[in-house]
Amino acid sequence: MLFDYPTLKLIWWLLVGVLLVGFAIMDGHDMGVGTLLPFVGKDDVERRIVINTVGPHWDGNQVWFITGGGAIFAAWPLVYATAFSGFYWAMLAVLWALFFRPVGFDYRSKINNPTWRQTWDWGLFVGGAVPPLIFGVAFGNLFQGVPFHFADNLMPYYTGSFWALLNPFALLCGVVSTAMITFHGAIYLMHRTEGAVQRRTQTAMLVFGSLLLLGFSAAGIWLWQGIDGYAIVSAVDAGALPNPLDKEVIRQPGAWLANYDKAPLTMVLPALAYAGTLAAMLLAVNRATLAAFVASSLAIVGVIGTAGASLFPFVMPSSTDLRSGLTVWDSVSSQLTLNIMLWATLIFMPLIIAYTGWAYKVMAGKVTAAYIRENDHAAY
Amino acid sequence: MLSEELVDLSRLQFAITAMYHFLFVPLTIGMTWILVIMESAYVMTGKTIYKDMTRFWGKLFGINFALGVTTGITMEFQFGTNWAYYSHYVGDIFGAPLAIEGLMAFFLESTFIGLFFFGWDRLSRKQHLLVTILMAVGTNLSALWILIANGWMQNPVGAEFSYVTMRMEMVDFWAVLFNPDAQAKFVHTVSAGYVTGAMFVLSISAFYLLRGRDVEFARKSFRIAAAFGFASICSVIVLGDESGHPVGEAQQTKLAAMEAMWETEPAPAGFNLIAIPNEAEMKNDFAIEIPWVMGIIGTRSLDQQIPGIKEIREKNRERILSGQIAVGALEKLRKNPADAETKALFEQHVGDLGFGLLLKKYVVDVGTATPEMIEKAVADTIPRVAPLFWTFRLMVGFGFLMLALFGAALWYSIKGNFADKPWLLRAALWMLPVPWLSCELGWFVAEYGRQPWTIYGVLPTHMSVSTLSVGSLYGSLAGFVGFYTLLLVVEMYLMVRFAKQGPGSLGTGRYDNEYAHA
Numbered sequence: 001m002l003f004d005y006p007t008l009k010l011i012w013w014l015l016v017g018v019l020l021v022g023f024a025i026m027d028g029h030d031m032g033v034g035t036l037l038p039f040v041g042k043d044d045v046e047r048r049i050v051i052n053t054v055g056p057h058w059d060g061n062q063v064w065f066i067t068g069g070g071a072i073f074a075a076w077p078l079v080y081a082t083a084f085s086g087f088y089w090a091m092l093a094v095l096w097a098l099f100f101r102p103v104g105f106d107y108r109s110k111i112n113n114p115t116w117r118q119t120w121d122w123g124l125f126v127g128g129a130v131p132p133l134i135f136g137v138a139f140g141n142l143f144q145g146v147p148f149h150f151a152d153n154l155m156p157y158y159t160g161s162f163w164a165l166l167n168p169f170a171l172l173c174g175v176v177s178t179a180m181i182t183f184h185g186a187i188y189l190m191h192r193t194e195g196a197v198q199r200r201t202q203t204a205m206l207v208f209g210s211l212l213l214l215g216f217s218a219a220g221i222w223l224w225q226g227i228d229g230y231a232i233v234s235a236v237d238a239g240a241l242p243n244p245l246d247k248e249v250i251r252q253p254g255a256w257l258a259n260y261d262k263a264p265l266t267m268v269l270p271a272l273a274y275a276g277t278l279a280a281m282l283l284a285v286n287r288a289t290l291a292a293f294v295a296s297s298l299a300i301v302g303v304i305g306t307a308g309a310s311l312f313p314f315v316m317p318s319s320t321d322l323r324s325g326l327t328v329w330d331s332v333s334s335q336l337t338l339n340i341m342l343w344a345t346l347i348f349m350p351l352i353i354a355y356t357g358w359a360y361k362v363m364a365g366k367v368t369a370a371y372i373r374e375n376d377h378a379a380y
Numbered sequence: 381m382l383s384e385e386l387v388d389l390s391r392l393q394f395a396i397t398a399m400y401h402f403l404f405v406p407l408t409i410g411m412t413w414i415l416v417i418m419e420s421a422y423v424m425t426g427k428t429i430y431k432d433m434t435r436f437w438g439k440l441f442g443i444n445f446a447l448g449v450t451t452g453i454t455m456e457f458q459f460g461t462n463w464a465y466y467s468h469y470v471g472d473i474f475g476a477p478l479a480i481e482g483l484m485a486f487f488l489e490s491t492f493i494g495l496f497f498f499g500w501d502r503l504s505r506k507q508h509l510l511v512t513i514l515m516a517v518g519t520n521l522s523a524l525w526i527l528i529a530n531g532w533m534q535n536p537v538g539a540e541f542s543y544v545t546m547r548m549e550m551v552d553f554w555a556v557l558f559n560p561d562a563q564a565k566f567v568h569t570v571s572a573g574y575v576t577g578a579m580f581v582l583s584i585s586a587f588y589l590l591r592g593r594d595v596e597f598a599r600k601s602f603r604i605a606a607a608f609g610f611a612s613i614c615s616v617i618v619l620g621d622e623s624g625h626p627v628g629e630a631q632q633t634k635l636a637a638m639e640a641m642w643e644t645e646p647a648p649a650g651f652n653l654i655a656i657p658n659e660a661e662m663k664n665d666f667a668i669e670i671p672w673v674m675g676i677i678g679t680r681s682l683d684q685q686i687p688g689i690k691e692i693r694e695k696n697r698e699r700i701l702s703g704q705i706a707v708g709a710l711e712k713l714r715k716n717p718a719d720a721e722t723k724a725l726f727e728q729h730v731g732d733l734g735f736g737l738l739l740k741k742y743v744v745d746v747g748t749a750t751p752e753m754i755e756k757a758v759a760d761t762i763p764r765v766a767p768l769f770w771t772f773r774l775m776v777g778f779g780f781l782m783l784a785l786f787g788a789a790l791w792y793s794i795k796g797n798f799a800d801k802p803w804l805l806r807a808a809l810w811m812l813p814v815p816w817l818s819c820e821l822g823w824f825v826a827e828y829g830r831q832p833w834t835i836y837g838v839l840p841t842h843m844s845v846s847t848l849s850v851g852s853l854y855g856s857l858a859g860f861v862g863f864y865t866l867l868l869v870v871e872m873y874l875m876v877r878f879a880k881q882g883p884g885s886l887g888t889g890r891y892d893n894e895y896a897h898a
Contacts, residue, residue, distance in 0.1 A: 070480075074478065110878070152714055334472050336551065
């Protein structure tokens, strides 16, 4: 079955959101564990416990990131081209931080030397903490608009600098994002550990959960009071062939909250962010860690959903050439490609979820010091 | 206009990161099937030694895989960071196979690789074998989709240009999928990976045999590698010949350049075994020619001609002149889409649009291109001959060298006395780097041979880049070189260390060199 173009454009906005949320839930909890690693594991055995909670899964989970990149390439080629080249140094920082993960996981425990192992532990910390920080900063900049424009042939030109990305609001968004990922990772780690590691992780969980609630609230107030949004003022033909230069855009105070007036149901998203975080904290403290993981996953849906719903229909507004701003209507692929990609996703996503679930089931249970000792040669 | 320095640096960065990535990919592709063979032997015979083989070679496979993943992340994002106009211009077609690769293949491979390493005690034998097979299937499907994407760059079928969206758009997904270039490339490339895996196991097993260590383990590994390697190298050579069969124009140009065929010879054309190409005068200063061979390989016939470089250039000149009109019409059309006359003119010449864009390297308004500029653009359409001519011959030479080695290895494996042939074992050990060199040479031929295009006939390389500063490129290039050098040192250190220690590193108590966990 083939969908019409306006429907497909909306579906793909949702699907990119799903991939982003999937990435944050799956790769995110691995990253959170990496961030916590040097702090909750005090000796080598404890650190190996922490690493092995994600050992069999981090690689599969990282594919959410790769596939997310591929899906944006296929569905929103203009966003892929403009955002990744514009945020050049930020992207490279993410890539280079991620370099530490595969080698950190796989090489760390192959050599029994404290300096070698501690170096990779900090490598895993960098690989866990830097990407969510930068993604948050990037989102913070999307809200403010990004300095880019298109030439007549749609060649994108970015006219800002890397350092300008690091403005106070963007950094606050970076804190929210890092807190969210680390919080989520802490809950997963509590689920898979026991004893001292679990106790220390609980403390971290409460700290990052509180930071997430505070940061999310502060960013919301700032967005409401202090950041001008963007709005399309020309008529939108959702079925038209995409051409980002063919619209009129204005900057407007409060525009980023307009969607909550237009569609009050979207208020569910920020509510979910609060409810999910609070529930996850409560459940984790009471050792209902699996339920807590579900709750913190819902919190992630809430936080990312809030960002997406506020920006809609924008994906990447331009601050210097307003009409160049990219939206869900005019940065997309052709109808045929969107259809093919939709069917590919509908076929493969359930399979991915099924076999990933099976992999977790096979490896389920607490990772203990005894497990590490028995698998000294095989475990990470 | 984009500076030549920016374009050259972007190309250099892509070339370095891609070729570096491909140091790890072929071994991963090949090792997955070798692990499947070893583990199948374990499941069928129940002999522990086959399990140990799977685990030990799997350990080395894991060290390699980690860097394959690391460097693969760069590739997925580099199109966006450094090739922004390319990403916009062909993302509608090129992005789809990359995304499907993630969904269909890379998830499969990466999820099951975790269970491959950690699931031994939690899965039944058959379940674990299934995990290993799925990991191999995922790996090979991954190569399929990437090569579909790459094949489309060589032979861009199933797509049309849209002047409203200013990009190529997919019109026939099946044409992209069953692109003959992609299919030939896929089988040739994965077979080269199988050869790499086989050579890896063969060489290291030969090393143990030469040292008289872990003899039973090494003998069994050697035989599997010899048989798998022989089948694979035959497949590489036969299917490599198939991918030399020119289906598209890009391949014709590449073929003429890598064979240093300046003139269109009467069919069937001869094959230049050795030549000294002279680019300036468009002739070979010296050549040893074998009659008929090129014509038969290239056309599978005795009467079809293969166009030489001079003939291709003449055709390209006409296409550039036609493309010049297309670019002019397109720019008018962008300003006034309602202009029916311009639209008709554009549609008449749109097939040569890419050739018109070649002029953008020399002049912004291509309508004002001078005859000298047009001559330069014509010259640009042919990649430099000498580097292609020699890299191709070196690759083929290595291929036949490996055929000889695997042939001998298989012969003496069947006779059962390979372990008593030190010359064979030494040859196997010393030829360890050969498959890697061949793979890199092969990619050089494929990609350098497509220049000046990123998408043959559609988008010139010099228009494909991101509008970054040259300083950014120097910075990122330095960063990649620094990171990659460091990673390579670490990887090689671990690989050599564990390869030298051998199966004793499993800590089972059954092998030599069983010192305490390092």
